[in-house]
Amino acid sequence: MQVSIYRYNPETDSEPYMQDYHVNTGGKDLMILDVLALIKEQDEAVSYRRSCREGVCGSDGLNINGKNGLACITPISEAMGKRDSKLVIRPLPGLPVVRDLVVDMGQFYTQYRKIKPYLINDTPPPAIERLQSPEEREKLDGLYECILCACCSTACPSFWWNPDKFIGPAGLLQSYRFLADSRDEGVSERLSDLDDPFSLFRCHGIQNCISVCPKGLNPTRAIGHIRNMLLQRAT
């Protein structure tokens, strides 16, 4: 099959270009990451990130035929639309390209850091651990599973335009993960950090984030919960 890969080496190329490869899949419905491995056999200069190859580490988020996803758990059959004649693989949109398919995730992590992704609790912990009831624990379902692959934030137009000011869906989902945690005492501090026109309110409910999340999470709903908390506090 024909595969077109985004290539850019800042040391030798004046601008990015698309390079075509012919890959023999042996008729199998391979994962996109396997296709990349076959291409690397042909041309070992092609660069991309990967680690776990099973959708757990979040390092191989890529833009595959126009849609963000994890290369390791996206089969060719799912990536190819009805009218697509070839596979087109680009880096995640909106972030600076380091080389080929490798992007600089700095802005993404800066936004993640801003939401204080840790429990805030100044009460001295009990001897063994801070307990939660099963119901309290259940509130974290659909939130804690995020692997920070950045597929959602880099599919979000609001994040493209203001990656330095808008937290983005991934960070906001994590923010709600701590807001919803019964052991966290930082609710008002967390909400105060988000109460400006950019950090959270730049979300316009476009919902690209939901349609790309490889873990099936729903950042828009989490953002809605935080917005309600902010409204309740302010009115």
Added chain:
Amino acid sequence: MVASVTSFGRSGVYDWLIQRVSAVIVGLYVLILLGYLLGHPDLGYEEWRDFITSGSMRIASTLALLATLAHAWIGLWVITTDYLSNSFVRFSCQSACGVAAAIYLVWGAQILWGL
């Protein structure tokens, strides 16, 4: 917390609420106008003038004018901060919007209360 001094209320919650409330006000106003026009198919100048200059309609029109201006300000501010990355260009556009809003406000008040 991201600081911004050019947004309408300087707080995300405030802007968000104003945007919703103003939309409802403008929507209701349009419904009132539409309802009146549909209920008076053979409307003449005198009748229309009496309706529009009545005390309650003056208040409604003023409210709708204020709501439109606030709504437009918030919406345009969002658009300028999304698409204009050069801060000089962005601030120039925001200033132009602000001046236009002030002109519409005074002009609208003149029309509404000067009849």
